[in-house]
Amino acid sequence: NMSIKEKIISRLKEASGEPISGQILADELEISRTMVWKYLKGLEEEGYEIVAIKKKGYILNRLPDTVAAERISLHLQTEHLGREIIYHPVCESTQTIAANKARDGALHGTVVIAEEQTAGRGRMDRSWESSSGEGIWMSVILRPKITPQFAAQFTLVAAVSIARAIEEVTNCVPNIKWPNDLLINGKKVTGILTELQADMDRVQAIIVGIGINVNQTADSFKGVLEPIATSLKMESGTAVDRSLLVSKVLFHLERYSDMYIKLGFEPIKLIWESYNCTLNNRIRATTLRETVEGQAIGMTNDGALQLRLDNGEIKNIYSADIDL
Ligand code: BT5
Incomplete structure (x- = not known):
């Protein structure tokens, strides 16, 4: 309709x-x-x-270069995701708007998307640079019927979905850095912020925040981001239709979410491993409590990173910043 x-x-x-x-x-x-x-x-x-x-x-x-709802709808191949799109030319953070909409009962698959965010955020209140008209800044509300213990894997489901979409639309194959970054040539092109609204025994909503650098040029990343950030245009040499990429991300996110719910994490894990650049490396992981170093030897079925410390002990890490 x-x-x-x-x-x-x-x-x-x-x-x-x-x-x-x-x-x-x-x-x-x-x-x-x-x-x-x-x-x-x-x-x-x-x-x-x-x-x-x-x-x-x-x-x-x-056609205008926007991510307005009608541009995304033109390409959309999903059943639920993106069938309701809330579009803002400018907002503080799509994540905050989506969280409020979810509390107010927004439907499964509702998308909040903006051309520009003035207070885009990463994990632990870090800021996320969201310049106007150059990226994809969106939050997707998911309402899977699962218990909270199965929610964290959605970051990895999203990472795989975005990697697939980027691969389809550009000639770039991104790497996934556990848990929530996509890199191209070692620089960050995508960050994912997954937030949960839940009771003890039931997920109310998972808000998947997705930031993808698309058409920025090197000038957009002057300062602290210059050595660590990149865009699809900088890596592929051509501008990318953001609305097309949005629809592909939603398509794969729907597919892989359904797969995860129906079949469990194993099939997702296999695809994740094919894109990963974290496993089999020596890494340093900074968690809320401590910093540990060791060899990343695998990922568990609940999405935790397995680290073999130098004393031989094996440690499962559920959330951290990773230095490769
Ligand atoms: C993330 O956090 O990578 C999650 C980013 C999620 C952004 C989306 S955009 C739509 C939705 N609405 C929001 O308000 N947020 C979500 P984290 O792993 O904590 O990484 C944050 C760090 O990435 C910052 O401290 C910077 O070092 C770096 N950074 C900031 N902006 C960047 C950008 N545009 N490209 C690459 N790196 C960036």
Whole structure:
């Protein structure tokens, strides 16, 4: 069930350069010609380039570079995820908005997305740089019927989903750094922030916050981020259609979440391992309590990292910052 606006866009897009008359649009959408004209004006204000050809009709010349709902819907192949999209040109943090929406009962699959965040956040209140129009800053509300002990793995499910989507849309194959980073050539291109709303025995909502650097140039990362951050454009050499990438991320996130719920963590773990750059390395892990060093030898079925310390002891780590 597309909105009228989405129908107009998709109709003009399908015509691929052939003009479509206002009358045809009006008839097909069962609205007046004046309404058609108003919708077209509205689209122009949003950055769609629409050309009127005398006596023939309208041509859609260019789509705006936005992650507005109707741009994402054009590509969407999911059943639930992204069927409700809350779009903000600017907001403080999509994560905070999504958490509030979830408490208010937002549906499974609801997406909050913004062109720009003024107070984007990482784990433990670190800040997340979210410049305008250059990245994907979104939070997805999931309501799986599981107990809280199975929630943490969703960070890894999301990592695998994003890696797949990036691989499909660009020519880059990202690496996953446990638990929540995607790297390309050793630099961070994606961060994931998974937050939980739960009772003791039941998950109410999992809010998966996803930040992907897409079309930034090196200038965007001056300062502290310069040595550690990169974007898909910087790595692949070409600009990426953010709305297409969003729809692919949602597609894979739906697929892999369902897989995890139905089949457990093992199949996800196998895919995760194929992208990972943490295992089989010597690493330093900083947890809330301590810093430990050792060999990363595996991942458990609940998503913990297994570290073999120098004294031979094996330690499971559930959350940490990792230095490779
Ligand atoms: C993360 O935290 O990597 C999770 C980032 C999640 C961001 C999304 S965007 C949509 C949603 N709304 C939000 O407000 N947040 C989520 P962490 O592992 O703690 O890493 C944070 C660190 O990454 C910072 O301390 C910086 O060093 C670095 N960093 C900040 N911005 C970055 C960027 N744009 N690209 C790469 N690295 C960045």
